[in-house]
Structures are given as C-alpha cells and as structure tokens.
Amino acid sequence: MTPEERRKRVEHVVKMAKLGILVEPAYDREEWRAQEEAGELPEVESPKVKHGAPPPKAARRRTA
Amino acid sequence: MVNVETGTTVGRVISGEEDAVDLRLHVAAIVRDRRYVQFHTHPGNTSFSDADVAVLLSWDQIQAVGVDGTWYALSRVDGPKTPARKAADAFLSEFNRLRDAHPDLPLRELTHQIWLTIADRLGLRYDRVQRSET
Numbered sequence: 001m002t003p004e005e006r007r008k009r010v011e012h013v014v015k016m017a018k019l020g021i022l023v024e025p026a027y028d029r030e031e032w033r034a035q036e037e038a039g040e041l042p043e044v045e046s047p048k049v050k051h052g053a054p055p056p057k058a059a060r061r062r063t064a
Numbered sequence: 065m066v067n068v069e070t071g072t073t074v075g076r077v078i079s080g081e082e083d084a085v086d087l088r089l090h091v092a093a094i095v096r097d098r099r100y101v102q103f104h105t106h107p108g109n110t111s112f113s114d115a116d117v118a119v120l121l122s123w124d125q126i127q128a129v130g131v132d133g134t135w136y137a138l139s140r141v142d143g144p145k146t147p148a149r150k151a152a153d154a155f156l157s158e159f160n161r162l163r164d165a166h167p168d169l170p171l172r173e174l175t176h177q178i179w180l181t182i183a184d185r186l187g188l189r190y191d192r193v194q195r196s197e198t
Contacts, residue, residue, distance in 0.1 A: 001160055010114065010152045016084075017118035017148060020091035022104065023084045024115055031108030031171045041132070062080040064065070064087055064104035 024062070065090040068099040068126070080104075091123055100125045111136050111175035111192065114152040114159075120188075121148040133195025134172075138179070138188055146186045154182045 001009070016023045035041050065074045074093045078085055085104055094100065102125045109132050116138065120127045126139040158178045162169065169177070176192055183190035 001156065006153070006156050006160070009156060010149055013113075013115040013118045013152050014122070014148045017115060017122040020088035020119075020123070021084060021086050022080075022115055022119050024106070025113050026083065027171055028106050028108035028110045028113070029082050031110055035108065061082065062085045062105050062107070064078045064080060064085045064090065064102060 022062075022064070065093070065103070065125070066101045068101060074100065082107075087119065087123075094123065094125070102127045106136075108171065109134055110171045111179055112138050112155075112190075113175070114155040117151045117155060117186070117188070118148040121146060121151055135191075135193045136176075136179075137191045137193075138183070141187055141189050143187050146188075151182075151186050151188075154186060158182050 013023055032041075066072065067074055075090045078087065078089060080086060087102070090100075090102065102119075102123075104127070112127070116127055119125070120138055120140070124140065126137070128135060128137045155178060158181055159174070162174050162177060166174070179190040179192075
C-alpha cells in the first residue's frame with residue numbers, strides 16, 4: 001500500500017465511521033474464502049436455516 | 065448492541081453485507097454518557113481493523129467481535145481520546161510493516177499482533193479469547 005493509498009483509506013474509513021457505517025477491509029473476506037476452501041470453517045448455525053449450513057452468501061454476511 | 069449497565073439489547077440485530085455493516089440504527093439509539101458493547105462478526109476470523117477502531121473512537125462504544133469461538137474485545141481506557149484518524153493510520157502503518165516483515169503470517173495472527181503492539185499507545189485495551197479445544 002502506497003502512502004497515498006493509505007491516506008485515502010484512512011480518510012474513507014473515518015468518514016464512514018462518523019456516519020455510522022463500518023466498512024471492513026477486503027482481506028477479512030479473502031481470509032474467509034481461503035478458510036472455506038481449506039475446509040477450516042466449522043458449520044454455522046443459523047436461525048433461518050433449519051437443516052444444514054446456511055448458503056455461502058448468508059454465511060458471509062456480517063451482523064451487528 | 066448491549067447496554068453495559070442494564071445488560072439489555074438495544075435495537076435489533078443488523079444484517080450487513082460482505083464488507084460493511086450500516087450501524088446507524090444502533091448509533092441513533094445511543095444515549096449520551098451510557099456505555100454499550102457493539103458486537104459484530106468477522107467471517108475470516110481476523111482481529112479488529114482500521115475501520116473497527118475508527119467506529120469505536122467515533123461513537124465511544126466498546127466493540128467486540130466473535131467468530132468461530134474466538135472473541136476479540138477492544139475498548140477505550142480512561143484518558144484523552146485518540147483521534148480516529150490517528151488510530152486508523154497507526155493500524156495501517158503496523159499492518160504494512162508486519163506484512164513486509166512476515167509475509168507468511170496468517171492474517172488472523174497478523175491482525176492480532178498489530179493490536180498487541182499499538183493498543184496501549186492509542187489508549188485502548190485489547191483482548192483476544194480463544195476457544196479451548198477440549
């Protein structure tokens with residue numbers, strides 16, 4: 001990451017944080033995909049899904 | 065989000081997107097001088113990010129993240145509040161330094177090491193609790 005990229009990222013996350021929006025970096029999503037491909041993720045229980053793991057899209061959603 | 069004094073949940077659970085959560089419903093419910101814990105998930109099990117600390121320092125909430133049995137907690141300690149911009153920049157600076165020095169370090173550990181290094185000087189308390197394999 002160049003100094004300019006870093007400055008822009010800081011400006012962006014702080015601006016969004018002050019608005020109340022949490023914008024996570026892409027590396028967490030990439031880590032999630034890597035762990036999924038490696039079969040390292042445990043099954044996720046979801047109250048919306050009665051049987052089996054939730055679909056990948058739902059599992060990737062963040063909650064707060 | 066939970067009110068620290070009463071233990072009651074504030075607002076409903078918010079479903080976000082892959083890379084973002086709109087916390088404005090929770091922010092709108094914040095009452096001045098009360099303390100809250102804001103929970104959210106990190107699907108990749110990494111520790112706090114630059115964006116997390118920016119939210120923490122913008123809204124005075126304690127934040128915690130729990131995924132796959134690992135819990136992370138980040139909170140302010142008494143004293144002058146560090147500007148969100150300075151904290152986010154400190155995170156990215158340490159992220160770049162560690163990534164260059166240890167390119168093979170998993171992101172879960174890399175982000176954990178960042179907070180072990182920078183939390184104190186930003187006036188923050190940082191904890192990680194991992195599920196024991198029993």
